Amino acid sequence: MEAQFSYEGLYQLLEERNRQRPAGSYTTYLFEKGLDKILKKVGEESTEVIIAAKDQDRKETIYEIADLAYHVLVLMVDMGITLEDVKAELASRHVIDHKVKQEKMASDHDQ
Ligand SMILES: N=c1c2ncn([C@@H]3O[C@H](COP(=O)(O)OP(=O)(O)OP(=O)(O)O)[C@@H](O)[C@H]3O)c2ncn1[C@@H]1O[C@H](COP(=O)(O)O)[C@@H](O)[C@H]1O
Structure with missing residues (x-):
């Protein structure tokens, strides 16, 4: 096991x-x-x-x-450095990446 x-x-x-x-x-x-x-x-x-x-x-x-x-x-x-420190950093990037994708989709849609 x-x-x-x-x-x-x-x-x-x-x-x-x-x-x-x-x-x-x-x-x-x-x-x-x-x-x-x-x-x-x-x-x-x-x-x-x-x-x-x-x-x-x-x-x-x-x-x-x-x-x-x-x-x-x-x-x-x-x-x-804690695991929470690294998770918080990754999480903040994840949100930014998500926002960038949403903005790109919105601008693609406008064209
Ligand atoms: N995950 C690991 C782990 N991965 C790799 N290693 C050790 O890392 C070393 C890497 O091997 P190398 O050949 O590169 O290095 P070396 O020639 O042994 O030593 P150096 O002089 O180069 O440092 C080996 O001795 C491995 O046993 C680890 N030693 C411990 N753990 C974890 O840490 C826990 C606590 O370990 P101890 O503190 O040893 O009880 C263990 O229960 C494991 O869960």
Whole structure:
């Protein structure tokens, strides 16, 4: 059976790792190393996504996107950026995009 997963649940676990810093945790290792190490991992994982996608390797691309998503979440926790912060940003763009489309449809209709 597939394990229950949510971004919110993983984010909370990473916050807990940051507060408690348990030994033997890879996330603890990243927080202890600090921002530069986390950024290096985000850069590496981004490159691996690009390479896998360029090879048209769907399975590998999914695997590397998951690695990237985890490291981006670690970066967010380190910087105190919440999932709500990112959702709010995406939501504001979504509304703008919707408005632009409506305006374009109205102007197309007038012509
Ligand atoms: N999703 C992940 C996840 N994805 C990738 N990784 C780790 O990221 C590392 C990436 O591998 P690399 O070969 O690039 O790096 P490395 O050589 O191991 O280490 P570096 O010295 O390069 O940093 C691996 O050690 C993976 O185990 C993750 N580690 C943890 N999680 C999640 O975070 C939770 C907490 O993990 P811990 O804090 O380790 O208990 C886990 O339950 C998972 O849900």
